[in-house]
Amino acid sequence: xxSIKQIPVITERKGNPLARVFDEFVRFCRSRSLFILHYCTxxxxxxxxxxxxxxxxxxxxxxxxxxSPRQADILLITGYVSIKTLKRVILTYEQMGSPKYVIGICSxxxxxxxxxxxxxxxxxxxEYMPVDLYIAGCMPRPEAVLAGLQKLMDRIHSGEANSWxxxxxxxxxxxxxxxxxxxxxxxxxxxxxxxxxxxxxxGEGTLGKHTQLLEQHQKxxxxxxxxxxxDLKEPTE
Amino acid sequence: xxxxxxxxxxxxxxxxxxxxIRRKSSRRVRADxxxxxxxxxxxxxxxxxxxxxxxxxxxxxxxxxxxxxLVYHVWSYESHSLVSAHIRIAREPGVYLSVYDLYQPAGxxxxxxxxxxxxxxxxxxxxxxxxxxxxxxxxxxxxEFDSEAYVNEHxxxxxxxxxxxxxxxxxxxxxxxxxxxxxxxxxKD
Ligand code: SF4
Numbered sequence: 001x002x003s004i005k006q007i008p009v010i011t012e013r014k015g016n017p018l019a020r021v022f023d024e025f026v027r028f029c030r031s032r033s034l035f036i037l038h039y040c041t042x043x044x045x046x047x048x049x050x051x052x053x054x055x056x057x058x059x060x061x062x063x064x065x066x067x068s069p070r071q072a073d074i075l076l077i078t079g080y081v082s083i084k085t086l087k088r089v090i091l092t093y094e095q096m097g098s099p100k101y102v103i104g105i106c107s108x109x110x111x112x113x114x115x116x117x118x119x120x121x122x123x124x125x126x127e128y129m130p131v132d133l134y135i136a137g138c139m140p141r142p143e144a145v146l147a148g149l150q151k152l153m154d155r156i157h158s159g160e161a162n163s164w165x166x167x168x169x170x171x172x173x174x175x176x177x178x179x180x181x182x183x184x185x186x187x188x189x190x191x192x193x194x195x196x197x198x199x200x201x202x203g204e205g206t207l208g209k210h211t212q213l214l215e216q217h218q219k220x221x222x223x224x225x226x227x228x229x230x231d232l233k234e235p236t237e
Numbered sequence: 238x239x240x241x242x243x244x245x246x247x248x249x250x251x252x253x254x255x256x257x258i259r260r261k262s263s264r265r266v267r268a269d270x271x272x273x274x275x276x277x278x279x280x281x282x283x284x285x286x287x288x289x290x291x292x293x294x295x296x297x298x299x300x301x302x303x304x305x306x307l308v309y310h311v312w313s314y315e316s317h318s319l320v321s322a323h324i325r326i327a328r329e330p331g332v333y334l335s336v337y338d339l340y341q342p343a344g345x346x347x348x349x350x351x352x353x354x355x356x357x358x359x360x361x362x363x364x365x366x367x368x369x370x371x372x373x374x375x376x377x378x379x380x381e382f383d384s385e386a387y388v389n390e391h392x393x394x395x396x397x398x399x400x401x402x403x404x405x406x407x408x409x410x411x412x413x414x415x416x417x418x419x420x421x422x423x424x425k426d
Contacts, residue, residue: 084371111395117385119377123392136397
């Protein structure tokens with residue numbers, strides 16, 4: 001009585017029937033091999049050594065520190081971000097390869113924490129880059145850090161943790177906030193719009209008046225002059 | 238020994254005119270001097286009493302008196318004691334002499350004070366920006382600079398009041414000072 005036609009067929013995904021399985025597998029692997037770049041901006045960083053070392057040992061979750069932004073998956077912002085530091089944080093974030101996740105540890109990254117009235121610290125980290133997860137506390141204990149990381153793993157596994165796409169889709173918003181703080185001439189060495197095209201993530205908010213402003217001021221990016229330290233000399237004319 | 242030493246120090250300090258000495262403890266002496274007598278005092282302390290270490294220069298903005306207070310902390314490794322020399326200078330034009338030729342670390346402290354308070358030190362080797370290299374507002378530690386107004390103008394703020402915290406507060410724990418009472422500008426009278 002049942003014919004082959006009655007078997008439900010998922011039509012939304014054409015092509016390889018194994019794609020879903022494969023996606024699931026990729027997400028599983030991704031969530032179990034995370035490299036964190038810990039940008040130790042504030043006092044909250046002090047809870048990371050215990051979280052990493054033998055007592056709490058985040059390596060058993062598959063999480064390890066990494067030394068360079070290019071190889072890292074998670075950017076861990078551990079505390080207050082001064083405006084001067086924020087520039088470096090943004091440069092670092094933009095250099096990371098996608099998919100990338102941002103965790104704001106400490107109350108200071110949520111709303112400035114006890115530096116709420118300081119002229120030198122940025123208040124809301126998620127105005128300048130998409131944040132996947134906040135771990136509030138002043139400062140959060142390693143248990144909280146691990147709980148947060150586990151939550152992120154779950155969200156990566158279930159495919160919810162894709163706020164990095166938001167940076168490409170709404171680049172104009174983030175750039176606008178950055179320009180408001182750093183001035184109109186703000187420019188980073190990463191070309192986000194080209195990257196958004198590469199990932200096929202151009203959204204309605206990718207381009208706007210702030211990116212137009214950027215184009216007006218943009219200086220062409222040049223490769224760095226690679227020389228050894230000792231022959232760095234003043235240019236002679 | 239220390240008793241002897243302090244008497245000797247007292248005698249020495251008497252040589253400075255207009256000096257007021259207050260002994261805070263056996264190892265701490267506070268000296269208030271007129272601004273123009275400070276180099277002489279430091280020279281005396283360094284040359285004849287072994288106070289060779291300038292550990293800090295601090296600055297206080299007394300905006301109501303229209304004055305800056307500069308405090309020079311010098312330490313002696315021989316008598317293990319600290320002398321804090323206080324002077325007051327006028328807020329306008331806010332200029333004072335550098336003590337770099339007596340104590341070289343003063344270069345750093347003076348540069349820092351210049352950046353934070355806008356005081357100019359004549360004869361200091363470098364009055365360039367120090368830490369706030371990307372700041373172009375007024376010197377932020379001056380009392381007339383309203384940090385909170387600056388924050389309200391340039392930065393946004395968000396509440397953080399999740400349900401679990403509300404529960405805690407309802408039980409009498411958690412945050413005792415609500416944000417609208419901390420943020421003076423948002424205070425509802
Ligand atoms: S939340 Fe507390 S511990 Fe964390 S950076 Fe801010 S002040 Fe430091």
